[in-house]
Amino acid sequence: MKPSIPKGTRDFGPAEVIKRNYIFDTIREVFVRYGFQPIETPAMEDLATLTGKYGEEGDQLLFKVLNNGDFLSKADDQALQAKDSAKLVPSISKRGLRYDLTVPFARFVAMHQNDIPFPFKRYQIQPVWRADRPQKGRYQEFYQCDVDVVGSESLMFEAELAQIYDEVFQKLGLKVVIKLNNRKILAGMAEAAGLSEDRFMDMTIAIDKLDKIGMDGVKQELSKRDISAEAIEKIEAMLGTTELEALKSTFAASKPGLKGIEELETVFEYLNMGPTYNTIQFDITLARGLNYYTGCIYEVAVDLEAEGQENIKMGSIGGGGRYANLTENFGMRTNGSGVGVSFGAERIYDVMEELSLFPEDKANTLQLLFIAFDEKAHRYAFKALQQARAAGINAELYPDPARVRKQMKYADQRNVPYTVVIGDREMESGELAFKNMVTGQQENLQLNAIIDQLK
């Protein structure tokens, strides 16, 4: 048979895994420095936990796992007769693959509420699965990196999450713009434009598309949703605001609007207490499509200007926000208010690859390859190899004294920076032929000197 993998899934070879882990490790290190702790949840969740949480479209994109054994014996007969796939599912499948990390986190918090300290600061870096139609940059299996704190309404956390974004991207060497807004400011806009409360999400969803469809598109969208021309004009004017201060008079009559300004001012007060590396700015046009956000919202974009990439079009590489009650679906007793952000690891990978930001020395883990001329040299080299490894050097010996050309070809394929060649002369003198594979330079050195140089 010809080997293949399911569409939308990927194998990762060594170079890719090493680069991906570089991103994950960088993110993880910052999370930990900020006091966040890791949790892991199972790949499979009860379908009852997952369904109804992601809208109708999301439910269709859930991967469902077939019950084991004679699953048809308990199948819904009516659904079988009618060949109604959707209706049959609950009777033949109890489990699904997790679709994101937010719902499993909410389920985790509710389930373990008596065993965890609040505020609970957790991070989670695990794959998720979605039956999306595969296309460039969109996969059926991909990693999410989420960091959330639940059980506190302190705006300090809003500031810290922006700092985490700032620090991670500083460490990765990628200049970004961290955009902040607040759902209460959007509520203020809706009020100031005279919209009724039930049109709030309509407005928000339209504004969320600004990047993709432009202001004219947003206006059409608003108009399609029966928002009056007068209101649209007011919204457009407000969307031009860049300073919080300027909004205060506009929102003079809107309690949520003023509250939103106050919250963002507090967040920026925290942020201004220390240095930041990237641009962190209020962006009134930031909306986020999800309906569970209730306070501050975030989005991170590559700073295309700073990166000299003005002509590239690129989606966001992170986002998040505050939600009033994460765990209400799971019967949580304590305060379920929280705030969290997510890193788009797959996109970050693509951008870093595009801009050649992965450090060279991270690309290869093997430091030294021993090459032996004959069987006797091979045994000699095996001893030397053990000394190098004991000194903490990542090293290997070609497994047999094959033709030197073959061994050198392997060295090239492994992209190893240094080789040591051992034959009769080297064994006699104890001076080994130590070669820098990048410069081609070669010198004869004692093993100890080689080890010292590589350490």
Next chain:
Amino acid sequence: MKPSIPKGTRDFGPAEVIKRNYIFDTIREVFVRYGFQPIETPAMEDLATLTGKYGEEGDQLLFKVLNNGDFLSKADDQALQAKDSAKLVPSISKRGLRYDLTVPFARFVAMHQNDIPFPFKRYQIQPVWRADRPQKGRYQEFYQCDVDVVGSESLMFEAELAQIYDEVFQKLGLKVVIKLNNRKILAGMAEAAGLSEDRFMDMTIAIDKLDKIGMDGVKQELSKRDISAEAIEKIEAMLGTTELEALKSTFAASKPGLKGIEELETVFEYLNMGPTYNTIQFDITLARGLNYYTGCIYEVAVDLEAEGQENIKMGSIGGGGRYANLTENFGMRTNGSGVGVSFGAERIYDVMEELSLFPEDKANTLQLLFIAFDEKAHRYAFKALQQARAAGINAELYPDPARVRKQMKYADQRNVPYTVVIGDREMESGELAFKNMVTGQQENLQLNAIIDQLK
């Protein structure tokens, strides 16, 4: 709804994730030092890749993923009518969750054979899924840690894999016995006992049960498989051998037997060239149940005597061996011979927990908690917090100036080793109240001095 997770799956809280990662990181570090490289494969594989590889029982334990959308529209009508679950599966499910890391690795090697260097040295640490009946210590989702080299017959790798076992368990602080045997020695035993070739696996499977059912049980088992009393007597005598040398005359007429001795002698020759920490010994009773092994085989057990735990019964915590052709199912062109071993991470975790081998300082990642008396102190503390983090200290500030008792309770729950309390007096003097939460000792120190002490 009451939150729950599927039977046989687990949530891991912070303490567990940190300990599990300590095991994985230790294993990974040694793998890399020996020149092995990471790969990752998707959780879902084509069912065609998985089925038929694990025997009939294994096929039944595969988790199958339901095709998305209107899966019944393409369902096998006959199977539906007959309510034949097994027959229906191929028409409604194309994908399954990986059952182990060996088959995906074989598929990976065959699929990427033109892009990878041979010998290909890979490691893989990922979860696998099996629909086993859950019981103590047996889960439906668990991690495997596999390290294999494919494309070389050099016995150096056999020695290196034993060294890897030795070094990992040394680092974990767990004394083990690493047992080595060779399938060719078992073949020699079968020949010397006068068994026909087709009885070889019968004999092997019976011997594999020795630990569980004892010698009498093995003899009964052999007898049940129609092996003569005379042959059983010979086998029993040979199973008492502890020295390779002693087997040479027994195997004088058995070519595979002598070859097996020669191979193991070479492996031990490599191993004797350097120091080892754990016992590595030839064990003629080691058989391994899997039929694809063709050369050396391994098993690792806790050294109960050294650990002072003679009375505990405990299964193996690692195993593996050489296989003639990993990739034959996937139409591989190049040399598919390889050798690999696996670490039983879940059992290692349980043993280390039982013997309290996890280092204390790995148990908590948070080093310092700031506690503020009032709003003003909170802002002051937020600045101090940023300095501590900038110095690389994992630190946090309780999110608001709540009652000190409440903040201290949180410090206890997080098990943080140090706190800094800040109020008016501290802000005035710049000397902060720095408390060791283990000893209860407290001193007033400048922030810089606190940072220096924690670094």
